[in-house]
Amino acid sequence: MLEKIQETAAFVKSKLHSKPETAIILGTGLGSLVNEITDKNEIRYEDIPNFPISTVEGHTGKLIFGKLGEKDILAMQGRFHYYEGYSMKEVTFPVRVMKELGIKTLFVSNASGGVNPNFEIGDLMIITDHINHFPEHPLRGKNLYGARFPDMSEAYSKELIIRARRIAKEKGIKIQEGIYVGTQGPTFETPAEYNLFRIMGGDAVGMSTVPEVIVANHCEIKVFGMSIITDLGVEGKIVEVTHEEVQKAANEVQPLMTTIMRELINRV
Numbered sequence: 001m002l003e004k005i006q007e008t009a010a011f012v013k014s015k016l017h018s019k020p021e022t023a024i025i026l027g028t029g030l031g032s033l034v035n036e037i038t039d040k041n042e043i044r045y046e047d048i049p050n051f052p053i054s055t056v057e058g059h060t061g062k063l064i065f066g067k068l069g070e071k072d073i074l075a076m077q078g079r080f081h082y083y084e085g086y087s088m089k090e091v092t093f094p095v096r097v098m099k100e101l102g103i104k105t106l107f108v109s110n111a112s113g114g115v116n117p118n119f120e121i122g123d124l125m126i127i128t129d130h131i132n133h134f135p136e137h138p139l140r141g142k143n144l145y146g147a148r149f150p151d152m153s154e155a156y157s158k159e160l161i162i163r164a165r166r167i168a169k170e171k172g173i174k175i176q177e178g179i180y181v182g183t184q185g186p187t188f189e190t191p192a193e194y195n196l197f198r199i200m201g202g203d204a205v206g207m208s209t210v211p212e213v214i215v216a217n218h219c220e221i222k223v224f225g226m227s228i229i230t231d232l233g234v235e236g237k238i239v240e241v242t243h244e245e246v247q248k249a250a251n252e253v254q255p256l257m258t259t260i261m262r263e264l265i266n267r268v
């Protein structure tokens with residue numbers, strides 16, 4: 001496994017002209033950030049040794065290197081979801097490669113269902129913490145490096161959260177904050193499950209992010225994450241959810257999420 005990570009990192013390094021310390025997983029809501037990357041250099045996942053290949057509609061798989069403003073960045077266009085059938089080692093493989101490449105800070109985004117009764121569809125939520133509700137842990141098995149029992153007391157950087165709050169205020173963007181519950185999907189939740197996640201202490205629930213954030217913490221990469229509330233799992237407000245509606249709600253607020261992320265990345 002370690003050799004595979006190093007082989008992949010060596011291949012990627014051989015294609016690079018810069019040494020980015022910032023990585024972005026372009027999840028839902030950040031797709032259009034790609035258009036702002038300049039001096040682009042792209043590598044398709046299928047051309048990268050040992051890389052999993054993404055299969056979900058609307059997620060093209062590429063690593064993109066370039067500049068966002070003045071900052072050298074590495075962006076992942078297309079992530080690997082557990083529900084697609086990948087193992088947790090595959091889902092988190094790119095984060096381990098990031099570590100080998102010298103990445104220090106990771107920015108992530110996703111879509112989620114709000115279970116906090118104060119949330120509305122289209123809200124942006126800064127992820128302040130998470131609850132891991134996946135059935136398999138990404139660090140299960142032999143510990144290759146880092147702590148066997150990693151600390152998770154600040155899984156999402158407090159400093160970056162404070163800066164993001166400030167940016168949202170400056171730009172007049174309404175922002176929520178909360179705890180993201182990561183669960184396997186691919187079903188959306190039953191009303192009873194939404195209720196359970198609220199009782200557990202969650203504010204929103206989605207099918208990604210938590211595995212990558214756990215591995216980033218294990219590798220001592222700082223994390224900042226944001227979620228778009230695309231539907232509500234709140235009693236009395238639950239209606240049928242479809243992937244298309246999730247995408248539509250996300251597209252509408254995408255420019256606001258992009259603004260906060262762009263500014264934050266440039267100020268790190």
Ligand code: HPA
Pocket residue numbers: 111112113114187188189205206207230231233241246
């Ligand atoms: N549940 C799980 N994942 C999601 C949801 C949801 O309601 N909305 C968007 N992703």
